[in-house]
Amino acid sequence: EPIFMPKEGDKSKKKIFFDVPKEYLTDRQKQLGTPVINRFGEKAERIAVRRINLPDLSMPASLGKRAGFSLFLPEHRKLATRLINVFMGMRNLDDFLSVSVYARNHLNPYLFIYAYSVALLHRTDTASAHLPPVSELFPEKFVTGSLFSQAREETSMALDPTQRVPLEIPKDYSASDLEEEHKIAYWREDLGINLHHWHWHLIHPFEGPREVVGKDRRGELFYYSHQQIIARYNLERLSNGLQRVRRLQNLREPIKEGYFPKLDSLVSSRAWPSRAANTVLSDINRESDQIQFDLQDMERWRDRIYEAIHTGFVVSADGRRINLTEAGGVDVLGNILESNVLSPNRPLYGDLHNFGHIAIGFAHDPDNRHLESFAVMGDAATNMRDPVFYRWHSFVDDLFQEHKRTLPAYTPQQLDFPGIQIKSVEVLSAGGRKPNEFQTFWQQNDMDLSRGLDFSPRGSIFARFTHLQHRPFTYRIQVENTLAGQREGYVRIFLGPKNDERGVPMLFRDQRTFMIELDKFPVTLNQRNNVIERRSTMSSVTIPFERTFRNLDQNRPTAADALDQFNFCGCGWPQHMLIPKGTPQGMPMQLFVMITDYSKDKVNQPLEGMCKDGAAYCGIRGQLYPDKKPMGFPFDRPGRQGVDTLRSFLTRNMFIQEASIRFQDRVEAPNRGNSTLIRG
Ligand code: CUO
Numbered sequence: 001e002p003i004f005m006p007k008e009g010d011k012s013k014k015k016i017f018f019d020v021p022k023e024y025l026t027d028r029q030k031q032l033g034t035p036v037i038n039r040f041g042e043k044a045e046r047i048a049v050r051r052i053n054l055p056d057l058s059m060p061a062s063l064g065k066r067a068g069f070s071l072f073l074p075e076h077r078k079l080a081t082r083l084i085n086v087f088m089g090m091r092n093l094d095d096f097l098s099v100s101v102y103a104r105n106h107l108n109p110y111l112f113i114y115a116y117s118v119a120l121l122h123r124t125d126t127a128s129a130h131l132p133p134v135s136e137l138f139p140e141k142f143v144t145g146s147l148f149s150q151a152r153e154e155t156s157m158a159l160d161p162t163q164r165v166p167l168e169i170p171k172d173y174s175a176s177d178l179e180e181e182h183k184i185a186y187w188r189e190d191l192g193i194n195l196h197h198w199h200w201h202l203i204h205p206f207e208g209p210r211e212v213v214g215k216d217r218r219g220e221l222f223y224y225s226h227q228q229i230i231a232r233y234n235l236e237r238l239s240n241g242l243q244r245v246r247r248l249q250n251l252r253e254p255i256k257e258g259y260f261p262k263l264d265s266l267v268s269s270r271a272w273p274s275r276a277a278n279t280v281l282s283d284i285n286r287e288s289d290q291i292q293f294d295l296q297d298m299e300r301w302r303d304r305i306y307e308a309i310h311t312g313f314v315v316s317a318d319g320r321r322i323n324l325t326e327a328g329g330v331d332v333l334g335n336i337l338e339s340n341v342l343s344p345n346r347p348l349y350g351d352l353h354n355f356g357h358i359a360i361g362f363a364h365d366p367d368n369r370h371l372e373s374f375a376v377m378g379d380a381a382t383n384m385r386d387p388v389f390y391r392w393h394s395f396v397d398d399l400f401q402e403h404k405r406t407l408p409a410y411t412p413q414q415l416d417f418p419g420i421q422i423k424s425v426e427v428l429s430a431g432g433r434k435p436n437e438f439q440t441f442w443q444q445n446d447m448d449l450s451r452g453l454d455f456s457p458r459g460s461i462f463a464r465f466t467h468l469q470h471r472p473f474t475y476r477i478q479v480e481n482t483l484a485g486q487r488e489g490y491v492r493i494f495l496g497p498k499n500d501e502r503g504v505p506m507l508f509r510d511q512r513t514f515m516i517e518l519d520k521f522p523v524t525l526n527q528r529n530n531v532i533e534r535r536s537t538m539s540s541v542t543i544p545f546e547r548t549f550r551n552l553d554q555n556r557p558t559a560a561d562a563l564d565q566f567n568f569c570g571c572g573w574p575q576h577m578l579i580p581k582g583t584p585q586g587m588p589m590q591l592f593v594m595i596t597d598y599s600k601d602k603v604n605q606p607l608e609g610m611c612k613d614g615a616a617y618c619g620i621r622g623q624l625y626p627d628k629k630p631m632g633f634p635f636d637r638p639g640r641q642g643v644d645t646l647r648s649f650l651t652r653n654m655f656i657q658e659a660s661i662r663f664q665d666r667v668e669a670p671n672r673g674n675s676t677l678i679r680g
Contacts (some may be wrong), residue, residue, distance in 0.1 A: 021051035029103050050094050054636075055086050059097075060107050060115075061583070062168050066268040069110035070378040071201060072357040075290040080115050081207045083107070086371055086509045087119030088209055096123065109267055113137055115201050115396040121621070123213050131453070133570065134198055134381060135191060135228045138266075139452040141381045143190055143263030144173050145271065147471050151449055151461050161459025165577075166446050170466040174262050174385075181257055181387045183240040187581075189235070189385050191447065191465055192548035192574025198381040200225055203618060206340040206354065213341055216624045217631070219334025223400045224631035225617040228541075230397050232573075235424040235497060235580040239587055239661070243501045251295045251359070253626035254278040255627050257387040261376050266454045272382070273364045273375040282366040289368070293355060301350030302399075305337065308349070309403045316344040326407050333403055337396060356392045357383065366579040401513065409640035415651045417481035417597050420525060422655035425593045429473040436659040437586065438579045443469035465549075466667060470536075470579040477532040477655075481525040489596035490627070491532065493519040494635065495579075496646070498588040498658070508643050512635040515592065516577065517541050517616055520627065522598045536578060539618045543572030572614020580660025590646060591657040594634065601628045 008240060022030070060083040063069065063076065070076050083103065090096035096119070103112050113134065120126045124307065135142045150167050158164040174189065175182040187580065190562040205212055215221075234244045248255070258277035265272060293659045308314045313323045322332060322344055335342040343349060361378030365371075376382035383389045429439050446462040453461070481487055496515040500506050506514070519539045523532050537544065547570060580587075603624045612620055619625050630636050634649075644647045646656060 013197075015484065019046050019048045020101055020105070021049060022053060022391070024049070024105060026105060029105075038275075047097075050098045052095055052098045054099060055089075056082045057083070057086065057103060057107065060111060062105070063111055064163045065108050067108055067371040068265070068268065068378070069108055069114065070358075070361070070374050071114070071206065071380055072354045072361065072378055073289055074351070074354075074478055076111070077195075077207050079176060080111060080118075080205075083111065083115035084118050084205070084208045084212065087115060088123060088212070089609060093125050096126070105498075107579075110138070114202070116304065118205055118208065120211060127621075128460060133195065135195055135447060136449075136451045139447070139449045139463070139467060140264060141379065142194060143447075143449065144262045144264070146173070147449070147463055148264065148266065148453065151453060151457070152455065155455075155457035155461055159458070161457075161461075162266050162459055164459075167449075168460040168466040169466070171320055171466055174260060176455040179258075183242060184236050184506065185417065186388065186466070187236045187577070188246075188469060189413075190302075190467055190574070190577060192467070192577055194381060194384050195548060196543075196571065196573055196614075197229075197384050200618060201380040201619075203571050204340075206338065206505045208341075217331055217619075218332040218340070218342060219336075219338065220631055221617075221619055221625070222334040222338050222340075223330055223397075225391050227397050227513075227632065228402065228516060228617060229384075230390060231514050232577075232580065234514055235495075235516060237585060237664070238497050238501065239581040245390045245394050247398050248356075248388065248391035249395055249398075251281050251551070254537045255360070255363070255388055255391070256279050257391070259376070259386040259388065260384065261385055263376070263382065266452070268373070270373075273372050275360075275364055275375055275386075275388070279363045281363050284359055284362055284366050285424070286366070286368040286615060291358065295359065297350065298352060298359065301352045304349055305333075305352065305399060306402065308336075311331070312406065314344060315348060322404075324403060328658065329402060329403060329407075337399060353392075353396050356396070360388055360392060365513050373509070376495060387555055393584055404637050407637050409643075410634055413638065413653050415594075415634055415654070417489065417595055417653040418561055419481060419650045420487065420489060420595055421480045421482070422595060423478040423480055423529075424476075425478075425591060425655045425657040426474050426476040427591060427657070427659060428476065429471040432471060432473075436591070436657055437471065438582065438589075438634070438659065438661040439471040439664065440579055440581050440661060441471075441664045443576070444667060444669065447549060467576055468581055473536045475532070475534045475536075477534075479525055479532060479595060481527055481530060481532045483527070484490045485527060487525045488602070489523050489525050489595040490598040490601045491521055491523055491534075492594045492596065492633070494518070494592040495659075496590050496592065498590050505645070508649055510647055511646055512591075512639070515635045516580075517632070520616060522602070523595075527596075531584050537575060539575070539578060539614070541573045542575040542578055542613060543570065543613045545575045547572075547613075548576065571618035573617055579661060582663045584663055584665065586660035589659045589661055591659045592646065592654065593657070594654040596629070596653065603628060 060079045063079055086099060087096060090099055100116055117131055120129050120131050147167050147169065154164055154167065174185055198671050204215065204218060207213060235246060258280060260274040261272045263272040280294060285292045306484055309324065313321045314336060316322055324332060331346065338353050339346060339351045357377050361374040364375060376386050377389060427436050430439060432439055443462055444466050446464050448460045449463050450457050451459050475493065494515040495518050496511050498505060500510065519534065521534065521540060603626050605623050607623065610620055610623065615626055
C-alpha cells in the first residue's frame with residue numbers, strides 16, 4: 001500500500017507507486033520475484049526510489065511485523081524514538097523517502113506509521129505533505145470488526161463500486177443497555193474524538209529529539225487537553241443521567257467497568273482483548289514486552305508527586321530544587337506526571353500516567369501466560385473507547401488540581417479589564433426559534449475503508465457512522481468600552497452545567513472543573529458600543545467537520561479537497577462534538593463570556609498562513625501557545641474568599657447567559673457540502 005507524499009504544492013490526486021531497489025525487498029519478496037506491483041494501471045505515476053546507504057534499523061526491526069505497538073511501553077518508545085531520529089536525520093526529501101519506503105516494507109506497520117507521521121509533522125521540508133488519516137490506514141482501530149467480513153462480502157457481490165451500499169455501523173454494537181456506561185458509548189467510540197486523541201499524541205510524543213518533544217508549555221498542554229476531555233466527558237455523563245466519573249485512585253480495588261471493544265486487528269488477525277467487570281490490577285511482568293513493575297512502584301511515585309506538590313518543589317536528577325511556581329509549576333508537573341523526556345527526574349517520580357495505561361491495558365494478562373497483547377488502553381487511537389480511560393485520567397487530573405489548589409486565587413484586579421463591560425450575550429442557533437438554546441441531534445456520515453483493508457477491492461467501500469451533531473450557531477455579544485480610544489480584547493467563551501447530578505445548582509468550587517472551552521478570539525473594541533458576532537464553526541478548539549469525515553461522497557469532489565493544504569493539522573476537537581448532547585427537555589447550562597486585555601495576553605509571533613485550528617487544545621505547529629494566561633484561565637484555580645457561585649466570581653468584563661441544550665432523538669441524513677468552510 002503506497003504512502004502518499006506529494007511535493008510542495010502538488011494537489012493532484014494521482015496514484016503513486018514506488019519503484020523499489022532490489023536490495024529493499026524482503027527475502028520472501030525476492031523469492032517471489034515480484035519487485036514492482038502497480039495495482040493502479042497506466043494512470044499511476046511511477047516514482048523511482050533511490051538506493052542509499054541505509055542507516056541501521058535493526059533496533060526498530062526487533063518488533064515483529066504482526067505485533068502490537070504501544071507508545072506507553074518504554075521498550076516500544078525506545079524503538080519509535082530510534083526510528084524518529086533516523087527519519088528526522090535524513091538530509092533531504094529523497095533520502096527520507098528512500099528510507100521510509102524501506103522501513104515500510106520491513107518494519108512493524110504500526111510502529112512505522114507512528115514514526116513516519118511524527119517525522120512528517122516535524123520535518124521542515126514536509127510541512128505541506130499529505131498525511132493519510134490513520135482511520136483510513138488502520139480502520140480496524142476505529143470500526144467494529146464485524147464490518148470487515150461484510151466489506152468482503154459486499155465487494156465480491158457488487159464488483160462495480162458505484163453499486164455498493166455503505167455498511168452501517170450498528171448503534172449498539174459494543175454493549176447493551178444493561179450496562180449503564182453504554183449510554184455514552186456513542187461519545188467514547190466517536191471517530192472524531194479518537195482521531196483527535198491519536199493526533200494529539202502524534203504532535204506531542206513522549207520521547208524523541210528536542211525539536212519534537214520540547215514544545216512550548218508541553219507539560220501544561222498535556223494537563224489542559226486531558227482536563228478538558230474529562231470536563232467534556234462529565235458534561236456528556238450529566239446529559240445522560242449518569243454521575244460524574246469517579247477517579248481511579250485505589251489501584252487495588254476491582255475496576256467496576258468492563259469493556260469489550262469488538263475490534264479486530266487486521267495486522268495480527270486477532271481480536272483486541274477485553275476486560276471483564278471487576279477486574280483487579282496486578283503487578284506487570286511480561287518479558288516479551290520487556291516490562292516489569294509492581295503496583296507499589298506506581299504508589300510510591302504517586303506519593304512522591306503529592307509530596308512535591310505540597311512542599312512546592314521537585315528535585316531534579318542532579319539534586320537541584322525546582323520550585324512549582326505559579327506560572328511554570330503546572331508545566332513541570334505535566335512533564336513529570338505524563339511522563340515525557342522533559343521530566344527533570346524520572347528515577348524519582350517515575351512514569352505514573354503511562355504505567356497506568358500499561359497496568360490497565362494488560363490487566364487481562366499481566367504475566368503474558370495467555371500470550372495476549374494489550375487492550376485498547378494501550379493505544380492512543382483506541383483508548384478513549386474504554387470507560388476506564390476517564391477514571392484513570394480523572395485521577396491524573398486530580399493531581400494537577402491538587403497543585404492548582406495550592407496557588408493563590410485570582411484577585412478581582414487580575415480578572416478585570418477596567419473600562420470594558422459586557423452588556424449582553426446571546427446565542428442564536430441556525431433555524432432555531434428560541435434564543436440561547438443549543439440544539440443537538442444524530443447525523444450520519446461515511447468513511448472510506450478501502451485503503452486499509454487486508455484485501456484490495458477496486459474502488460471505495462464505505463462505513464456509515466451515526467454521530468452526535470448540533471445546529472451551527474452564532475454568539476452575539478454586546479460590549480461597552482468607556483475608555484478614550486480603541487482597545488484590543490481577548491474573548492473567552494466557556495460552557496458549564498448549571499446543576500449537579502441531583503439537580504441542585506452547582507457551587508463555583510465544583511462547577512469550574514466542568515467548564516468546557518468553546519472559543520477564544522481577539523477583537524477590536526471601539527469607543528462606546530460594540531456588537532461582536534462569531535460563528536460556532538470558527539471555534540478555536542475544533543477542526544472543521546470535513547477534516548474528520550473525508551471523502552464524504554464518492555462521486556463528488558469533497559470539501560476536504562479544498563483543505564488538502566491543511567492536512568498536517570488534524571489535531572483538534574471534532575466540530576460535531578463541540579456541544580454536549582443535553583436532554584430532550586433542555587439541559588440547563590450557563591454560558592460564560594469574558595473579555596481580557598489582549599495587549600497583555602497576546603503572544604507576538606507570525607501566524608500568517610498557519611493552521612491555527614484546534615490551537616487551544618493542540619498548540620500551533622512550531623509556534624508558542626497563543627495565550628500568555630495559564631491554560632483554562634480563569635477557571636484553572638479555585639475562587640477567592642467569598643466566591644461560592646459563578647455569579648459571585650464575576651467582574652464587569654464577564655457575563656453569564658442562562659442557556660440550555662435540547663436534544664432531538666432523530667437521525668439526519670449526511671450533511672454534504674453545506675457545512676461552512678469559511679474560517680477566521
Ligand atoms: Cu492521552 Cu493518557 O494521555 O492517553
